[in-house]
Amino acid sequence: MKISSRSIEDVSTIELIGEVDSVSKRDLENLLQEFLDTGCHQVVVDLEQVEFMSSTGMSVFLEYLVKFRDIGGDLRISCVQRDVIRVFRFTKLVEVFKIFETTEDAVRSFSPWAITE
Numbered sequence: 001m002k003i004s005s006r007s008i009e010d011v012s013t014i015e016l017i018g019e020v021d022s023v024s025k026r027d028l029e030n031l032l033q034e035f036l037d038t039g040c041h042q043v044v045v046d047l048e049q050v051e052f053m054s055s056t057g058m059s060v061f062l063e064y065l066v067k068f069r070d071i072g073g074d075l076r077i078s079c080v081q082r083d084v085i086r087v088f089r090f091t092k093l094v095e096v097f098k099i100f101e102t103t104e105d106a107v108r109s110f111s112p113w114a115i116t117e
Helices: 025-037 055-070 082-090 103-108
Strands: 002-008 011-020 042-053 074-078
Touching: 002 025, 002 103, 011 025, 011 055, 011 103, 025 055, 042 055, 042 082, 042 103, 055 074, 074 103
Parallel strands: 011 042, 042 074
Antiparallel strands: 002 011
16 A cells, blocks of 8 residues: 655645555554644544455544544545445445545535534
């Protein structure tokens, strides 16, 4: 898995490429923890180029979702491919995560003026 990150306004975005699994787990955890440690509490993860996500990958997202929400932030998901969204649906995590069609929509959703469902 390849990881890149950038900031858009006050939101940190992560773009993942490849597979999110037990092999790539540590790199993802390290970056998410770095965001927590440096005060970046609004995070969007772009999954457009993720072909596969294991239960280990899902558990990392869930663990950090809780950590971000505990401190008033959030971890939101964008651009989920068909095979990966099936995992979110099967595990009912579509009801837990805020999932957006585009990264831009996810970033905008953090605005205090954003209208969300």
